[in-house]
Amino acid sequence: xxxxxxxxLDGVSIxxxxxxxxxxxxxxxxxxxxxxxxxxxxxxxTSGTIRLDGKPVSIQNVRQALSQGIAMIxxxxxxxxxxxxxxxxxxxxxxxxxxxxxxxxxxxxTQGYLDQVHAPFSPRSKVGDLSVAGKQLVEIxxxxxxxxxxxxxxxxxxxxxxxxxxxxxxxxxxxRAQGTTVLYISHRLAEVCExxxxxxxxxxxxxxxxxxxxxxxxxxxxxxxxxxxxxxFYPEKVFPAQGGQPVLEIGGLGEPxxxxxxxxxxxxGLVGAxxxxxxxxxxxxxxxxxxxxxxxxxxxxxxNPKQAMRAGIAYVxxxxxxxxxxxxxxAVHNATxxxxxxxxxxxxxxxERATAEDWKKRLDIRVGDLNDAVSNLSGGNQQKLSxxxxxxxxxxxxxxxxxxxxxxxxxxxxxxxxxxSLAREGMACLVISSDLPEILGLCHxxxxxxxxxxxxxxxxxxxxEEAVMRLAxxxxxx
Amino acid sequence: xxxxxLLAQYGALFALIVLFGYNxxxxxxxxxxxxxxxxxxSQNAAVGVIAVGMTLVIIAGGIDLSVGSMTAMCGAFAILxxxxxxxxxxxxxxxxxxxxxxxxxxxxxxxxxxxFVIAYGRVAAFVVTLAGLAGFxxxxxxxxxxxxxxxxxxxxxxxxxxxVAIPGxxxxxxxxxxxYWSALVFLLVAVATSFVLNRTRFGRYVIAVxxxxxxxxxxxxxxxxxxxxxxxxxGALVGLAAMLQAxxxxxxxxxxxxxxxxLDAIAAVxxxxxxxxxxxxxxxxxxxxxxxxxxITNMISASNIDTNWQGLVRGIVILVAVLIQxxxxxxx
Numbered sequence: 020x021x022x023x024x025x026x027x028l029d030g031v032s033i034x035x036x037x038x039x040x041x042x043x044x045x046x047x048x049x050x051x052x053x054x055x056x057x058x059x060x061x062x063x064x065t066s067g068t069i070r071l072d073g074k075p076v077s078i079q080n081v082r083q084a085l086s087q088g089i090a091m092i093x094x095x096x097x098x099x100x101x102x103x104x105x106x107x108x109x110x111x112x113x114x115x116x117x118x119x120x121x122x123x124x125x126x127x128x129t130q131g132y133l134d135q136v137h138a139p140f141s142p143r144s145k146v147g148d149l150s151v152a153g154k155q156l157v158e159i160x161x162x163x164x165x166x167x168x169x170x171x172x173x174x175x176x177x178x179x180x181x182x183x184x185x186x187x188x189x190x191x192x193x194x195r196a197q198g199t200t201v202l203y204i205s206h207r208l209a210e211v212c213e214x215x216x217x218x219x220x221x222x223x224x225x226x227x228x229x230x231x232x233x234x235x236x237x238x239x240x241x242x243x244x245x246x247x248x249x250x251x252f253y254p255e256k257v258f259p260a261q262g263g264q265p266v267l268e269i270g271g272l273g274e275p276x277x278x279x280x281x282x283x284x285x286x287x288g289l290v291g292a293x294x295x296x297x298x299x300x301x302x303x304x305x306x307x308x309x310x311x312x313x314x315x316x317x318x319x320x321x322x323n324p325k326q327a328m329r330a331g332i333a334y335v336x337x338x339x340x341x342x343x344x345x346x347x348x349x350a351v352h353n354a355t356x357x358x359x360x361x362x363x364x365x366x367x368x369x370x371e372r373a374t375a376e377d378w379k380k381r382l383d384i385r386v387g388d389l390n391d392a393v394s395n396l397s398g399g400n401q402q403k404l405s406x407x408x409x410x411x412x413x414x415x416x417x418x419x420x421x422x423x424x425x426x427x428x429x430x431x432x433x434x435x436x437x438x439x440s441l442a443r444e445g446m447a448c449l450v451i452s453s454d455l456p457e458i459l460g461l462c463h464x465x466x467x468x469x470x471x472x473x474x475x476x477x478x479x480x481x482x483x484e485e486a487v488m489r490l491a492x493x494x495x496x497x
Numbered sequence: 498x499x500x501x502x503l504l505a506q507y508g509a510l511f512a513l514i515v516l517f518g519y520n521x522x523x524x525x526x527x528x529x530x531x532x533x534x535x536x537x538x539s540q541n542a543a544v545g546v547i548a549v550g551m552t553l554v555i556i557a558g559g560i561d562l563s564v565g566s567m568t569a570m571c572g573a574f575a576i577l578x579x580x581x582x583x584x585x586x587x588x589x590x591x592x593x594x595x596x597x598x599x600x601x602x603x604x605x606x607x608x609x610x611x612x613f614v615i616a617y618g619r620v621a622a623f624v625v626t627l628a629g630l631a632g633f634x635x636x637x638x639x640x641x642x643x644x645x646x647x648x649x650x651x652x653x654x655x656x657x658x659x660x661v662a663i664p665g666x667x668x669x670x671x672x673x674x675x676x677y678w679s680a681l682v683f684l685l686v687a688v689a690t691s692f693v694l695n696r697t698r699f700g701r702y703v704i705a706v707x708x709x710x711x712x713x714x715x716x717x718x719x720x721x722x723x724x725x726x727x728x729x730x731x732g733a734l735v736g737l738a739a740m741l742q743a744x745x746x747x748x749x750x751x752x753x754x755x756x757x758x759x760l761d762a763i764a765a766v767x768x769x770x771x772x773x774x775x776x777x778x779x780x781x782x783x784x785x786x787x788x789x790x791x792x793i794t795n796m797i798s799a800s801n802i803d804t805n806w807q808g809l810v811r812g813i814v815i816l817v818a819v820l821i822q823x824x825x826x827x828x829x
Contacts, residue, residue, distance in 0.1 A: 304714070304715070323717075323719075324717035324718075325717045325719065334715070336715055341712065342712055343712065345708045345709050345776075347708045348705070348708060348776075352701065352704075352705075356701075356705060356712075356713075356718075357716040359702070360698070362698065363698070364699070365696055365697050365698075366701065408716070412717075
């Protein structure tokens with residue numbers, strides 16, 4: 020059975036000028052990535068045309084996109100760590116001399132590109148030894164090397180420090196001066212207003228507006244992005260009675276973290292701040308290090324996932340397809356996978372089926388045949404199924420890592436409702452999210468992590484976007 | 498369902514029916530004789546037992562190239578045990594039972610060794626069992642001083658050709674047709690393994706580990722234990738197969754015993770529709786694969802074709818099976 024795919028993009032028409040920095044903003048799931056994937060040849064549109072310099076072009080794959088001068092720099096950089104900078108720049112189109120790789124030429128040319136992007140390292144450096152910012156420069160050098168006339172950047176500053184971001188902005192200005200069109204995707208509205216010429220707002224796969232960046236107001240842009248008041252998008256918060264015995268306590272990592280029954284607690288921080296690592300330690304997948312972990316006031320040992328599960332910890336992974344679910348197996352088998360020990364050595368298949376039916380009803384999982392492979396389910400339904408799989412273990416604490424990543428807007432609201440109803444039944448929920456509005460809209464309190472430490476706690480009245488960002492970035496209060 | 502998926506799932510059965518029909522049409526009653534059909538099952542029963550175990554290993558995402566050499570090693574230990582005990586006062590039945598246990602135990606240990614190195618040494622199964630292919634054969638050759646070890650217990654071969662009389666049947670030599678113990682063991686092992694795979698928690702874990710080891714680990718499944726267990730289980734079945742084969746031959750040729758068993762077993766598994774990528778497969782497909790390979794061998798023997806072509810025909814059958822598998826869309 021096939022489920023109707025959500026239209027990720029619908030009737031969007033945008034013009035990009037030469038030598039323009041064009042910001043693309045929108046919530047997660049607004050269609051930004053789909054648009055960029057189509058432009059860079061990763062994904063094919065079902066309808067519509069792309070014109071380059073007025074001429075319609077067909078972009079079937081990444082190679083074709085590159086040959087027409089469209090280069091994309093992904094958030095997760097596509098470099099081979101084991102190779103040198105020069106080898107990465109020329110990967111797949113290495114210059115040769117009498118059949119052998121011409122390393123000399125490769126390095127000379129690469130040095131030229133590196134100079135253009137002001138990279139402070141040599142073409143002979145190993146990419147694995149570079150910082151994230153350095154790797155980004157390699158990607159940009161690669162784009163320069165193919166003479167890209169259109170450069171697409173997806174959240175380039177998400178992983179950069181402040182000075183690194185500044186350097187990137189200067190480079191973008193320089194590329195613009197040379198006539199390169201830069202498509203700049205970012206969540207950071209202030210920076211978009213600062214460096215772009217024009218900004219296009221996408222929402223639910225539709226173009227909402229294209230505005231001049233000069234004089235644009237970030238708050239107004241945010242309204243355009245969300246299109247509805249925040250309090251409508253998130254269910255109204257129901258605060259649990261305070262002062263109970265915490266279910267989970269984490270000490271030894273900076274600020275102590277506690278979660279009481281019925282609380283939805285956020286864990287915010289930049290990418291690489293150590294949030295997923297902390298969650299994996301709680302699941303027994305990596306050593307807890309200096310952390311002391313208590314469940315219901317008692318210290319617990321978490322050296323493998325089985326112990327963590329017995330202790331009552333459940334972890335809904337951010338990566339459903341690889342860690343959260345067995346996509347080639349059925350909904351029934353996925354629903355019982357984490358708690359299979361309760362179904363006997365010879366499996367009670369009737370009980371398994373009943374469990375799946377039960378979760379399907381309670382979480383409103385829209386699935387045709389429970390015996391079909393779950394790979395065909397939509398992101399939202401897969402996510403509900405991976406929550407069901409963990410609820411079946413009757414956990415004390417439910418850790419949700421990026422619970423709405425890759426889920427469309429409608430399903431997001433359902434996920435929020437679900438988390439809240441679980442909390443109302445007394446579940447302690449820890450929500451890890453890079454989506455700040457999500458943390459603010461959903462959680463009762465939030466902790467912020469930076470460099471593998473918990474650096475602060477924000478109560479319900481202190482939770483603002485600025486406060487979280489200050490803690491996450493490590494800058495003092497203004 | 499697309500015809501390609503149907504072909505991937507039921508291709509082996511389809512091929513078996515076609516070949517069966519062809520044989521019935523060309524050879525008629527002679528082919529359909531009960532003895533001939535019995536031979537189709539029992540002729541390669543030892544490979545069949547191993548192939549069934551191999552099915553679990555491949556579903557769990559592994560592969561074992563050492564099973565042929567392991568058969569020779571287990572068989573050598575079995576016959577040496579038989580000969581050692583034959584000079585004492587034990588009953589032949591007890592001697593054979595004890596020798597079978599030794600053979601199964603040695604096989605399980607060898608499989609355990611493979612599994613441990615693969616799971617905890619984090620070495621590819623292909624490489625570890627390739628080492629086993631060389632090593633176990635060498636141990637067998639040392640035990641047999643490079644040659645054949647003959648059994649000194651006459652009852653061993655009686656067991657090899659003993660079995661259960663099929664009621665109401667009449668063989669060509671008069672008397673009922675005997676279904677050999679080896680064929681019975683093969684079918685029983687298939688029934689048991691199919692049950693384990695489809696109905697038990699262990700079987701589900703085997704599938705989960707093969708389909709996505711990371712997701713299995715996150716689901717609090719002890720992935721390494723499952724990996725070790727399937728290799729140990731296969732080893733034990735190899736030990737059992739070695740005992741069946743030793744009883745049939747009344748000896749073990751340490752240089753030739755089990756030669757190419759890994760090829761036949763893996764071929765049967767693949768022909769039966771089990772994915773070499775792991776996570777999906779079924780035991781009965783493997784059983785059909787074993788019978789199909791036997792039938793093809795017999796057809797070549799019965800025809801005027803030079804039997805040296807057998808290897809090429811097998812190779813083509815394996816390739817076709819894998820190509821059909823490849824055409825199957827991935828559920829990712």
